[in-house]
Amino acid sequence: MSDTPTPVGSKQFDYAYHLQLDQLLTSMRQVTTHPEEHLFVTVHHVLEIWFKHIIFDLDRVIVMLDSDQINQANWLLNRLGEIMRLAEAHWTVLETMTAADFAEFRADLTGASGMQSRQFRQVEVMVGLCETAGPEYIERVEKLWPGLRAEHPRSLRAAFFDVFQRRAISLLDVYRERWTQHDLFQLAEHAFELDRRFQSWRHNHILMVRRQIGIRARGTGGTFFKDYLASTTQYYFFPELFEFRNDLTEAAGGEVMAKGDEA
Ligand code: HEM
Numbered sequence: 001m002s003d004t005p006t007p008v009g010s011k012q013f014d015y016a017y018h019l020q021l022d023q024l025l026t027s028m029r030q031v032t033t034h035p036e037e038h039l040f041v042t043v044h045h046v047l048e049i050w051f052k053h054i055i056f057d058l059d060r061v062i063v064m065l066d067s068d069q070i071n072q073a074n075w076l077l078n079r080l081g082e083i084m085r086l087a088e089a090h091w092t093v094l095e096t097m098t099a100a101d102f103a104e105f106r107a108d109l110t111g112a113s114g115m116q117s118r119q120f121r122q123v124e125v126m127v128g129l130c131e132t133a134g135p136e137y138i139e140r141v142e143k144l145w146p147g148l149r150a151e152h153p154r155s156l157r158a159a160f161f162d163v164f165q166r167r168a169i170s171l172l173d174v175y176r177e178r179w180t181q182h183d184l185f186q187l188a189e190h191a192f193e194l195d196r197r198f199q200s201w202r203h204n205h206i207l208m209v210r211r212q213i214g215i216r217a218r219g220t221g222g223t224f225f226k227d228y229l230a231s232t233t234q235y236y237f238f239p240e241l242f243e244f245r246n247d248l249t250e251a252a253g254g255e256v257m258a259k260g261d262e263a
Contacts, residue, residue: 009166022169034105036097043094044114050087053120054080058156065159068166072184075189084197091208102212106220113221115228121145127237130156157237160191171244172251192233192241202233 016022027045030037042163057076076177114120121141125148130138141148164171169181178185206229209215215225223229236242243259250256 009239015168020143032105032108036101037105039097043090047087048119052082054083062154062159063158065163070187074186074190077194081190081197083194085200088201088204091204095208095211099212109220111220113219115221118145119167124147125154126148126152128155129235132156132237132239133235172247175248187227188222188241191238
């Protein structure tokens with residue numbers, strides 16, 4: 001079989017042609033001679049491919065919600081949560097590279113860092129982080145990726161809350177009436193799960209970072225943990241979906257402290 005995939009016949013094509021394997025499998029650029037760099041680059045590639053797919057499906061989910069296709073949106077949102085669950089599993093694979101191995105080639109990565117991933121930021125913006133993370137986050141996005149916010153004027157978050165508004169029902173009532181309002185209940189659960197999985201991905205990335213370079217080491221992107229990564233665990237897309245659970249507990253007679261006293 002030739003290395004260059006070609007269409008087979010006029011209407012049929014083969015596996016390598018369909019998947020553009022010539023491009024995919026020649027995009028490994030090792031900048032060091034260390035054999036462990038291969039795994040390091042592979043994990044980044046795989047995650048970037050998943051980010052691309054998440055972006056693709058997010059566009060679809062937002063359109064579905066805006067046209068009240070709740071069941072269809074639920075199906076895809078559930079998938080996005082599953083993808084994030086899978087994305088998180090990559091950290092344990094990357095942790096099979098020892099910290100000593102990483103230390104041997106890390107300096108040669110110069111200034112390259114995952115924080116420069118445009119797609120990662122695009123996912124955050126599309127889900128709606130600019131609406132919840134505060135002005136410092138927005139400023140950083142605008143500075144590093146001018147035009148990114150404008151590309152995505154409609155977030156998943158906005159589309160989500162507009163559905164609840166059109167149906168004139170609160171989150172609390174949806175959970176109380178979860179079997180008659182089942183589509184909205186599932187929508188809220190899938191959105192919660194996506195947020196929770198994202199958060200889990202962040203936490204486990206941090207645990208992996210602690211293992212591979214240590215908590216006091218400066219990242220290749222130039223930041224220290226306490227100045228950057230630490231603050232990212234405060235980012236939630238749907239804080240309301242976490243917050244209203246206190247109301248559920250309180251409404252059922254549970255003791256709940258005043259908002260703001262929890263930290
Ligand atoms: C040994 C492996 C890794 C280490 C030690 C590491 C370390 C770090 C550090 C220290 C930062 C903070 C910015 C900086 O100064 O560089 C960071 C950010 C980031 N890394 Fe990693 N990383 C690793 C692997 C990965 C992989 C495989 C991905 C996959 C795409 C990734 C994605 C990200 C993202 C998206 C950010 C920005 C997070 C945010 O802004 O919330 N990292 N990483």
